[in-house]
Amino acid sequence: MxxxxxxxxxxxxxxxxxxxxxxxxxxxxxxxxxxxxxxxxxxxxxxxxxxxxxxxxxxxxxxxxxxxxxxxxxxxxxxxxxxxxxxxxxxxxxxxxxxxxxxxxxxxxxxxxxxxxxxxxxxxxxxxxxxxxxxxxxxxxxxxxxxxxxxxxxxxKAKREPPQEFSAEALLQSAGKGKPLPALVTAVANGSTLRVSLLPHLTPVTVLVVGTQAPSMAPRPAPAAANGSSAEAPAANGGGAEAANGAPAAAPAADPMAALARHFTEMRVLGREVRVVLAGVDKFDNLFGSVVYADAEERPVDLGEQLLRAGLARCPEWSVAMLATNEAFKLRNAERAAKQAKAGLWRNYVPPASAGARLSDRFQGPVVEVVSGDCLVVLDSASGLERRVMLSSIKAPRLPRRAAPAAAARQRGVEEINTGETWAPEAKEFLRSRLIGREVSVVMEYTRKVGGAPGPESLPGAGPERTLVFGAVFLPRADGKDSGDKGAPAQDNVAKMLLIRGLATAAKHRSDDERSAHYEELLEAEQEAIKGKKALHGARQPPPNNVRQLSAKAASDYLPFVRSDRHKGPVTAVVDFVIAGHRLKVVLKRDPVQLPFALAGVRTPLRAQQASAGRPATQDEPHCHEALALTRRLVLQREVELDVEAVDRGGTFLGSLRTTGAKPINLGLALLEAGLAQLSERFDPERTAGGREMVAAQERARAARLKIWESYVPPKPAEEGAANGNGNAMAPGEAAEPVVISYARAAEDFFVQMGGGERLGYIAEQLAALDDEEGGAPPPALCVGDRCVAKFSADGQWYRAQVEALGKGEPGRPSYEVAFIDWGNTETVPAASVRAMSPALKAVDPQAAPASLAFLKIACDPELSVAAARMLAAEADKPGLTARRMGADPFSMRWAPRKLALLLQPVGQAGAFESVNARLLAAGLARLAPPRGRAAAADGVAEVLEALGEAESEARAAHAGMFEYGDPGSEDEEEAAPRPKGAWGRK
The missing domain is CATH 2.40.50.90 (OB fold (Dihydrolipoamide Acetyltransferase, E2P))
Structure with missing residues (x-):
């Protein structure tokens, strides 16, 4: 200056x-x-x-x-x-x-x-x-x-009286929270810390501006000791070394914008009379309050709000929590305005990127599902998609995952389901009873990423990273009364409804967290529940709400209690979960028991199932998801009436289901009318209520060719099939497929690739770009059944694989026994030769299928068995090979639970007599093993067996191979093994 x-x-x-x-x-x-x-x-x-x-x-x-x-x-x-x-x-x-x-x-x-x-x-x-x-x-x-x-x-009176001992807590107790006290600002430590003298006694007090936190100024350097050295110990960062060398230690630098924030406050309140509105005291006896000064036009101005609006302070939640809701709202709005203007501390502020793909910021639709007390699934009426919405800025009690049943519960035939945190079922039931099926308006507000932490997914925060979408949900009022705001629609904030009843708490956001636009209203609703000691805020415990789950053994015993009769009428229940279009889980209203329930005689398309208990994996049937969505929209979490007829072996109750209300909906009838279900062949319309209507609905859907009936062709009289040159007719609907034998252990145990190899080419392209560097580090420890990418030792190339067993490697160096799912061979590989499989590769089914030659039993003699394998290998090397599927048997591999029985034929040869199966029989390297039971009566099997029998007759006549010294298949040489005692079945 x-x-x-x-x-x-x-x-x-x-x-x-x-x-x-x-x-x-x-x-x-x-x-x-x-x-x-x-x-x-x-x-x-x-x-x-x-x-x-x-x-x-x-x-x-x-x-x-x-x-x-x-x-x-x-x-x-x-x-x-x-x-x-x-x-x-x-x-x-x-x-x-x-x-x-x-x-x-x-x-x-x-x-x-x-x-x-x-x-x-x-x-x-x-x-x-x-x-x-x-x-x-x-x-x-x-x-x-x-x-x-x-x-x-x-x-x-020429001198001031000496100051008395001061206690911030005592002052707050005597004056009361919210009491304005006149004061004179004598010094400013930083933008939000003032030294004042309370008037009229001039009591010196330090006041922290509530709801704000300005950057701190650099502390004063420590005084030098008598010998000239520093009075304090040298800092760990090397400051003491400079002092030892005689150079002055660098003074700690002030936080960015600290001097500007201090100047801002000094120019407004230093040396001026202000009003300090008491807000609270912390555990260190620091006094917090709002500082109000008069501007040039003598209007009252809040210093904290001005600091935040100028971007010279932050709004910490621990401090703003001391304020009333409306005052806190002003401070948060001021900070939000500074962020948007990128003022002061926020000059480099970048709003958090939204990770959720929002279809729209606002939408309307009915509530399809209540997941928990703070999570809903709403059907977007504009797009037709179901959208999961978390209620903004509230936290409801958690509903934990269902635990495995205890041994004692299994002995009783029931399993008690843990209801989770206190009041969690009540919060969910409150939303279910008021929102299911109701039209709501949703305003999307912010997104947040959760998860991504290592560890089992059962642990909180563990599992893959997810993006949660938060929004405000509004329910139109039934009475149609105005909400209080001029021109505002008559609707209630669902989050506020929960908070008022004490069934949720307001989220404690950090200062930089996004929050609901109605956050202050939510805080007021929570305070109202706290004063009234409602639910979570009171000492009263909710009534026990343990839901039992019947085992399959106890289901038949429970059937008389749920079977309908003329006197009791239908059973009332709530649909708890939808497994498929026609399969549900319901909870009875009169007795808290969860029952598996299926529509009797009605079947909808099924979703894909993983292989388990010897059953092969299945793919999605056409229109299965549409049937599932329709059932969810019609009955999920709604009160329904059940007409129970029977219970099956698996403990599933069978019957009909319809919704309650003025316009009840028969679920089976609705599915049939939409073309998303079909009646069983054994369906008896006379035994089922509304059975004739259901038959008529199916006929209408067939005639209109809706959904599952879009390719329906009315049945016609069977036409005689033309025989091929050898008199072997193809089975109806069966066609030969291109096939490649990828790996063979023996003539009766080999793997094939079917379908022309288009998917194999795609897999090869994906794996070609993968090398040691791009593959990254080996994945964490794998378990049996996990899919991965493994390097084959013979050629050093990467192939898709699945862990079949854990190898016995050296300590600290694990290994895995893997099966290459696109080829069939297995190998033990070290962990260093394993990489994680990308989602794109996981989506492709295994391309190698285990197979055997249909209707053949390979000779047991080692020399003949080797000869049979060589003949199969010679046929496999020839260009062009096709296969007809003649059946399937259980198999042991996890990724291939079924073993195909194939009739292998060269390209252009349609008859079974020219097949590889027939050539092995003609060479005496195998004998015919005709099927039994239903498999023998399948279409086309008789013609194939006739051709293969001719080939075996040639081998017998020529005494070739296993027939050189007689007929190994005669009853004199092979006697049937005695049936064990107690065996059942066909004699």
Missing amino acids: ASTGWCYATVKDVVGADTVVVVAASKNASVPPPEKRITLSSLIAPRLGRRDGTTEDEPFAYAAKDFLRKRAIGKPCTFKIDYKLDSVPGREFGSVFLTPQNENLALSVVAAGWAKVRVSGEGLARSPYYAELEASQQAAEAKGLGLWTKDAEALA
């Missing part, structure tokens, strides 16, 4: 009756402007003592300072430095005039009697207005003003 001539400035602070601090106008908004401390020329004013009691005030010191403070603080001025004294280094003496009235501050202080004129001879440094000062002093002395008073009472 220039000081050679008159300069313009603003009085920032008054240190004493003869000293002021002035600050220049700001030219750079990013740094505080320069300031200067000026002692008024030729004045002597009484000095203030320390408030800790170490020194006392001189008489009238505070009154003199307060006079100048009221006169000059915050006002524009001009100043000029008059002189400096060598005896007082660092101090500058000058003249200060207030503008625009051109008032000389030194002259005003002397005229009021609050300072004396320093005696100064001619030629010595003194004020240019020395003569006027002397005249004003003589006038004040004559009138007995200020320091010159003779009033005994004024002289007795």
